[in-house]
Amino acid sequence: MSMHLYQMSTKLLGDTVGKMNDNLTSLVLAASAVMLTFGYFYSKILLRQTSDKNATYPPYIPSSVPFLGHAVAFGKSPIDFLENAYEKYGPVFSFTMVGKTFTYLLGSDAASLLFNSKNEDLNAEDVYSRLTTPVFGKGVAYDVPNPIFLEQKKMLKTGLNVARFREHVKIIEAETVEYFQRWGDSGQKNLFEALSELIILTASSCLHGKDIRGLLDEHVAQLYADLDGGFSHAAWLLPGWLPLPSFRKRDKAHREIKNIFYNVIRKRRSSEEKLDDILQTLMDATYKDGRPLSDDEIAGMLIGLLLAGQHTSSTTSAWLGFFLARDKATQERCYAEQRAVCGDHLPPLHLDQLKDLSLLERCLKETLRLRPPIMTMMRMARSTQTASGFTIPAGHQVCVSPTVNHRLQDTWCERTRFDPDRYLHDNPAAGEKFAYVPFGAGRHRCIGENFAYVQIKTIWSTLLRLYDFDLVDGYFPTINYTTMIHTPHNPIIAYKRRKH
Numbered sequence: 001m002s003m004h005l006y007q008m009s010t011k012l013l014g015d016t017v018g019k020m021n022d023n024l025t026s027l028v029l030a031a032s033a034v035m036l037t038f039g040y041f042y043s044k045i046l047l048r049q050t051s052d053k054n055a056t057y058p059p060y061i062p063s064s065v066p067f068l069g070h071a072v073a074f075g076k077s078p079i080d081f082l083e084n085a086y087e088k089y090g091p092v093f094s095f096t097m098v099g100k101t102f103t104y105l106l107g108s109d110a111a112s113l114l115f116n117s118k119n120e121d122l123n124a125e126d127v128y129s130r131l132t133t134p135v136f137g138k139g140v141a142y143d144v145p146n147p148i149f150l151e152q153k154k155m156l157k158t159g160l161n162v163a164r165f166r167e168h169v170k171i172i173e174a175e176t177v178e179y180f181q182r183w184g185d186s187g188q189k190n191l192f193e194a195l196s197e198l199i200i201l202t203a204s205s206c207l208h209g210k211d212i213r214g215l216l217d218e219h220v221a222q223l224y225a226d227l228d229g230g231f232s233h234a235a236w237l238l239p240g241w242l243p244l245p246s247f248r249k250r251d252k253a254h255r256e257i258k259n260i261f262y263n264v265i266r267k268r269r270s271s272e273e274k275l276d277d278i279l280q281t282l283m284d285a286t287y288k289d290g291r292p293l294s295d296d297e298i299a300g301m302l303i304g305l306l307l308a309g310q311h312t313s314s315t316t317s318a319w320l321g322f323f324l325a326r327d328k329a330t331q332e333r334c335y336a337e338q339r340a341v342c343g344d345h346l347p348p349l350h351l352d353q354l355k356d357l358s359l360l361e362r363c364l365k366e367t368l369r370l371r372p373p374i375m376t377m378m379r380m381a382r383s384t385q386t387a388s389g390f391t392i393p394a395g396h397q398v399c400v401s402p403t404v405n406h407r408l409q410d411t412w413c414e415r416t417r418f419d420p421d422r423y424l425h426d427n428p429a430a431g432e433k434f435a436y437v438p439f440g441a442g443r444h445r446c447i448g449e450n451f452a453y454v455q456i457k458t459i460w461s462t463l464l465r466l467y468d469f470d471l472v473d474g475y476f477p478t479i480n481y482t483t484m485i486h487t488p489h490n491p492i493i494a495y496k497r498r499k500h
């Protein structure tokens, strides 16, 4: 639901300006740039005037580039940038990008400030809402005070229960078998693209229910894609009222999808039949004060559910595939585990067996360590904060990076090696509370972890039974940093049908 929102680069500005198609827009953009720049220098002056001489501020990484600051270096390779800064400055440091000051808290100790803080002090809405509200709509998630969002999360969590997961395993296995029929017996294909398409289908079936899944055709898939286009660097950087084509598409898709959902909700209300799915959970749910969710809130939460799990799960599934294709011995062990746990004739999957696929589970856990889809969690400091003895002024964007925590030299042995068995041995990271946080922690923690495990393990159980996977000419995808979630670059995989 949150995303890594801050990868700024000159490319972003170039792309955005390149897409401007009329003079009015260019004028407005120029005015916005002037206002942003003015705001930047004003805040610098203000900061200088209000800084406390007795306070120890985090080390500041200097930059000779005004306004953009470190945006280009960070955008090119954020992990290298942060790891180098950690080496040089320690676990807490600040730097500027696009007129904003970011303070990173790296390592388990420093990160505890963000995970243990109250939302009034380190605030999520201030940084996420401008992206999420146009996509999910008003009245949900970061558009409402956090106590309300916490109630909404609780309702969703009630809907994600073990009884439903039992059904989800069957649905996901069937969708996966059907989807991959088009791959035939052998070949080379784009794994990430396939998994992204598959996961929209499985998530729609499981998280929305069969009546909404039944409406998912190419047109609706395009609406989701347009809506998803709202999670862009441009949406984060530029004022929402700008008449950019991507903003217009996003808003139109939002209206159309909401209308589709309203119709389904209305039909469901007037029908005698009570289906057992998340839509029904939301229709029956009430806030603590007894108020039921409005149709608009339900529709917004359905959009949020789908998109929160879409990129996170499809990226993770794709990386898992490439780790297994590179490490053939582990891939074979995973296949042998399918037969050992489920039976030699590989019958349809079952939730209880899924739990016993412990090697596959560790492979997924290790994938989430090396490629956590949410690279950074971010909050706005609304008041002065203290971390590791440093004073962090109000107005800083305070960040924790799972990616960096998951590979710190002092915490992880052979830190960049894909080693699913590391969790079987003594593991120094186990003693550190926030060394492994792919799903976050504290009040903003993910509610989708169990569903994501069920979904990805079911998909990969099915794929391991179908195919033997290989890298193409030994190429293991590099990381594409230009996307908000770090996707695999050129994600083509080779596959051959297994003979059972």
Ligand code: HEM
Residues within 6 Å of the ligand: 001, 002, 124, 153, 207, 305, 306, 308, 309, 310, 312, 313, 316, 372, 373, 374, 377, 378, 437, 438, 439, 440, 441, 443, 444, 445, 446, 447, 448, 449, 451, 452
């Ligand atoms: C591999 C899959 C996933 C990963 C790695 C992941 C990761 C995360 C992370 C890191 C956060 C914390 C964000 C922050 O603190 O700023 C989060 C929050 C959240 N996620 Fe997930 N997520 C995944 C799948 C899902 C799915 C499938 C759903 C829904 C079914 C979901 C729904 C949510 C929600 C509602 C929040 C709460 C945001 C908040 O309270 O601010 N996620 N997720």
